Amino acid sequence: xxxxxxxxxxxxxxxxxxxxxxxxxxxxxxxxxxxxxxxxxxxxxxxxxxxxxxxxxxxxxxxxxxxxxxxxxxxxxxxxxxxxxxxxxxxxxxxxxxxxxxxxxxxxxxxxxxxxxxxxxxxxxxxxxxxxxxxxxxxxxxxxxxxxxxxxxxxxxxxxxxxxxxxxxxxxxxxxxxxxxxxxxxxxxxxxxxxxxxxxxxxxxxxxxxxxxxxxxxxxxxxxxxxxxxxxxxxxxxxxxxxxxxxxxxxxxxxxxxxxxxxxxxxxxxxxxxxxxxxxxxxxxxxxxxxxxxxxxxxxxxxxxxx
Amino acid sequence: xxxxxxxxxxxxxxxxxxxxxxxxxxxxxxxxxxxxxxxxxxxxxxxxxxxxxxxxxxxxxxxxxxxxxxxxxxxxxxxxxxxxxxxxxxxxxxxxxxxxxxxxxxxxxxxxxxxxxxxxxxxxxxxxxxxxxxxxxxxxxxxxxxxxxxxxxxxxxxxxxxxxxxxxxxxxxxxxxxxxxxxxxxxxxxxxxxxxxxxxxxxxxxxxxxxxxxxxxxxxxxxxxxxxxxxxxxxxxxxxxxxxxxxxxxxxxxxxxxxxxxxxxxxxxxxxxxxxxxxxxxxxxxxxxxxxxxxxxxxxxxxxxxxxxxxxxxxxxxxxxxxxxxxxxxxxxxxxxxxx
Ligand SMILES: Nc1ncnc2c1ncn2[C@@H]1O[C@H](COP(=O)(O)OP(=O)(O)O)[C@@H](O)[C@H]1O
Ligand SMILES: [Mg+2]
Numbered sequence: 001x002x003x004x005x006x007x008x009x010x011x012x013x014x015x016x017x018x019x020x021x022x023x024x025x026x027x028x029x030x031x032x033x034x035x036x037x038x039x040x041x042x043x044x045x046x047x048x049x050x051x052x053x054x055x056x057x058x059x060x061x062x063x064x065x066x067x068x069x070x071x072x073x074x075x076x077x078x079x080x081x082x083x084x085x086x087x088x089x090x091x092x093x094x095x096x097x098x099x100x101x102x103x104x105x106x107x108x109x110x111x112x113x114x115x116x117x118x119x120x121x122x123x124x125x126x127x128x129x130x131x132x133x134x135x136x137x138x139x140x141x142x143x144x145x146x147x148x149x150x151x152x153x154x155x156x157x158x159x160x161x162x163x164x165x166x167x168x169x170x171x172x173x174x175x176x177x178x179x180x181x182x183x184x185x186x187x188x189x190x191x192x193x194x195x196x197x198x199x200x201x202x203x204x205x206x207x208x209x210x211x212x213x214x215x216x217x218x219x220x221x222x223x224x225x226x227x228x229x230x231x232x233x234x235x236x237x238x239x240x241x242x243x244x245x246x247x248x249x250x251x252x253x254x255x256x257x258x259x260x261x262x263x264x265x266x267x268x269x270x271x272x273x274x275x276x277x278x279x280x281x282x283x284x285x286x287x288x289x290x291x292x293x294x295x296x297x298x299x300x301x302x303x304x305x306x307x
Numbered sequence: 308x309x310x311x312x313x314x315x316x317x318x319x320x321x322x323x324x325x326x327x328x329x330x331x332x333x334x335x336x337x338x339x340x341x342x343x344x345x346x347x348x349x350x351x352x353x354x355x356x357x358x359x360x361x362x363x364x365x366x367x368x369x370x371x372x373x374x375x376x377x378x379x380x381x382x383x384x385x386x387x388x389x390x391x392x393x394x395x396x397x398x399x400x401x402x403x404x405x406x407x408x409x410x411x412x413x414x415x416x417x418x419x420x421x422x423x424x425x426x427x428x429x430x431x432x433x434x435x436x437x438x439x440x441x442x443x444x445x446x447x448x449x450x451x452x453x454x455x456x457x458x459x460x461x462x463x464x465x466x467x468x469x470x471x472x473x474x475x476x477x478x479x480x481x482x483x484x485x486x487x488x489x490x491x492x493x494x495x496x497x498x499x500x501x502x503x504x505x506x507x508x509x510x511x512x513x514x515x516x517x518x519x520x521x522x523x524x525x526x527x528x529x530x531x532x533x534x535x536x537x538x539x540x541x542x543x544x545x546x547x548x549x550x551x552x553x554x555x556x557x558x559x560x561x562x563x564x565x566x567x568x569x570x571x572x573x574x575x576x577x578x579x580x581x582x583x584x585x586x587x588x589x590x591x592x593x594x595x596x597x598x599x600x601x602x603x604x605x606x607x608x609x610x611x612x613x614x615x616x617x618x619x620x621x622x623x624x625x626x627x628x629x630x631x632x633x634x635x636x637x638x639x640x641x642x643x644x645x646x647x
Contacts, residue, residue, distance in 0.1 A: 200396075205379075206383075
């Protein structure tokens with residue numbers, strides 16, 4: 001079977017002014033339908049293998065006995081499953097604790113970032129202080145500083161924070177505070193707030209809102225889409241952050257999974273280790289599946305303003 | 308209810324635009340005042356200065372006995388209807404209506420009563436639980452009106468509230484707004500660029516041009532006694548005919564004569580009337596009347612004639628205008644002048 005009916009396609013291309021690669025009526029030809037249908041399927045399968053493959057492979061290895069994984073890494077369950085890897089990993093590596101640490105860190109970062117991004121952007125976009133333009137420009141310039149450059153100064157800052165005579169090392173604020181100071185979030189938020197219709201703010205002010213009420217009753221509820229975006233970025237970034245937590249959280253009882261898993265790799269049976277990795281991956285995946293509708297949903301702004 | 312006064316009010320925007328210049332105007336309690344003028348003449352700016360949404364560059368604005376130059380919008384006791392409605396998208400119609408009342412610590416039962424009453428008046432009872440995006444344009448417009456009504460404010464400020472509605476709905480809503488305003492007798496400033504809306508709705512009309520108030524008065528006053536050629540041509544449709552006075556033998560070069568299209572008749576001028584010969588160029592038949600576009604030398608004139616008149620394009624005829632119907636303006640300044 002020929003995959004592409006080349007002769008006819010070529011002819012089409014010569015007199016083809018329409019930009020569509022395959023014309024509407026071409027689809028009714030069996031050869032086109034079969035050929036392109038197959039191509040689509042192959043592409044889809046390839047994408048699934050590339051995208052999902054590593055995770056599936058991890059899942060497979062996580063429930064394979066360690067000996068099998070070491071001896072015949074490519075074989076599919078030569079000596080059955082080892083479901084116990086999962087429970088053993090959970091118990092011996094104490095994943096529960098590190099999972100909890102990771103979650104606390106992620107949600108702390110999320111809250112810190114949301115608070116700073118929304119209030120900062122609101123001030124710059126709606127309240128318009130005198131030197132707002134200058135502040136915005138400064139914020140933008142920080143976006144051009146590579147994070148690696150900041151690593152050492154930031155560490156010094158955390159050990160000797162200004163004004164407070166107390167090191168933040170081995171304290172979650174060492175993670176949360178730098179996360180909160182995200183210029184990118186403020187810029188993103190401000191862009192969103194800038195595009196909210198001013199008349200709605202004005203109507204609210206006339207209705208009796210002060211600046212705080214306007215923020216909580218009008219601006220935040222109208223910002224759900226962008227809050228979703230910032231949240232997902234915040235949680236993901238925190239979930240997979242490695243270097244900074246490694247630096248500032250020396251106490252193993254405080255470390256997140258990303259740091260802890262790497263540290264224990266050498267003295268943990270491979271089966272347990274892979275099982276732990278799988279558990280670590282599953283949580284954000286489930287989170288994404290649960291929230292994706294919310295994150296991807298439209299803005300819900302339409303209709304409040306004419307046009 | 309309160310009177311509103313502009314005392315020498317000016318607005319200069321940050322970029323140097325002088326949007327309103329030395330506006331003096333008093334709006335009495337319960338009055339329906341219309342600001343009208345071409346786009347960009349400063350109507351919205353003047354209204355927003357009353358609302359407190361725009362700082363006042365010079366002069367003072369008074370609501371009731373109070374100078375409000377530095378009073379924040381929420382403390383001015385006014386309600387505003389925006390051109391694009393500005394409804395709160397995340398709230399239902401009922402919540403949109405109640406929002407301003409909740410912020411003012413009005414009791415729950417009173418809020419419920421007012422929302423119910425407004426919904427009944429505006430025919431929104433079946434939509435109270437809907438979000439704005441599930442409403443038609445006309446319904447959104449009524450919610451915006453309702454949000455102003457429930458507040459029972461000292462004054463309504465409306466900025467082209469009908470301009471986003473289609474023609475039929477516009478006429479209907481025009482009447483509704485008037486009915487409500489008359490019943491509540493709330494002082495209202497209504498901004499529009501549409502002189503028909505201004506004429507049909509206003510107790511009084513303020514005509515603006517390039518930030519300057521040209522004239523204020525009742526619709527009849529503006530129509531019959533325009534203060535200058537701008538008002539004369541802006542108010543009334545089709546516009547007043549303006550011709551240099553000497554063309555009709557009415558006076559010196561320094562005067563312009565003006566007469567409304569409906570004052571032209573097809574007949575040789577009787578004694579004392581003004582007469583001229585003109586060629587009919589185009590006839591627009593409107594059903595109840597017809598508009599004849601006339602050419603008098605270099606000048607284009609419009610006559611509004613009864614449909615019984617037999618006028619054909621191309622024909623030349625004698626036309627007459629009663630002398631009392633002719634107004635005079637200074638050619639130099641356009642300001643109304645005494646007949647010679
Ligand atoms: N925020 C602003 N900054 C600068 N100029 C403005 C601003 N708003 C309006 N203007 C200018 O002021 C003039 C009057 O505008 P506006 O009051 O909106 O007129 P209208 O409502 O009569 O159409 C216009 O020339 C307009 O371009
Ligand atoms: Mg306007």
